[in-house]
Amino acid sequence: MSFIQYLVFNGKDIPMPDSYDVGLSDVEAASGGQTEAGTTQRDIVRTGVADISVSFSVSPAWVKKLTEYSKMPKIAVKYFDTGTLDLKDAEMYITGFKAKLKKDTSYKGLWSVSFTLKEM
Template identity: 65%
Template structure:
């Protein structure tokens, strides 16, 4: 059974994620905040900055590949955009990389890997 491709790192198609959550946020200037009159002032520098918390259940082969990606300062990422329902490209980096052994097998185990992709 075929599945939709949610993530591609530097041209490498990643396996189907166990969880995939797209979060959009805004970057505000230091001048944002509450005024003397008590109203909120927002000076948005950049809107729609993407963060994607994601997790996978992977074999040791994919554990090694994902670990190598986590060490790169930036990755060309194609991700499934929830606004356009299509793949969108952005430069991102991996933050909070975690790998956990789920089950020991004769093939070096089944691993749970989680991290957050952050747009540059």
């Protein structure tokens, strides 16, 4: 039985996440807003912009790799799209990066890493 590959960063497979939460939003132009009649006018520039929150339980080697990705200004990401149930390409960046020691071991511990990927 094979698992779904949820994330690929710059062509490299990322470990299976503990949690994977995809949100899609629209980007609106500044010209939108409320009219004098009180109705809302939306001028949508882009639809379906992804915002993905993930968390992992990883080894120290993966903490180091994920920390390096978090410092990059942009990453070529393939993510599991819940609408098509397939991998989708996007250019993203990482925000809200957190690394927390879960358990101390003789191999520098088991780490919990969480962050949010935002589509550019």
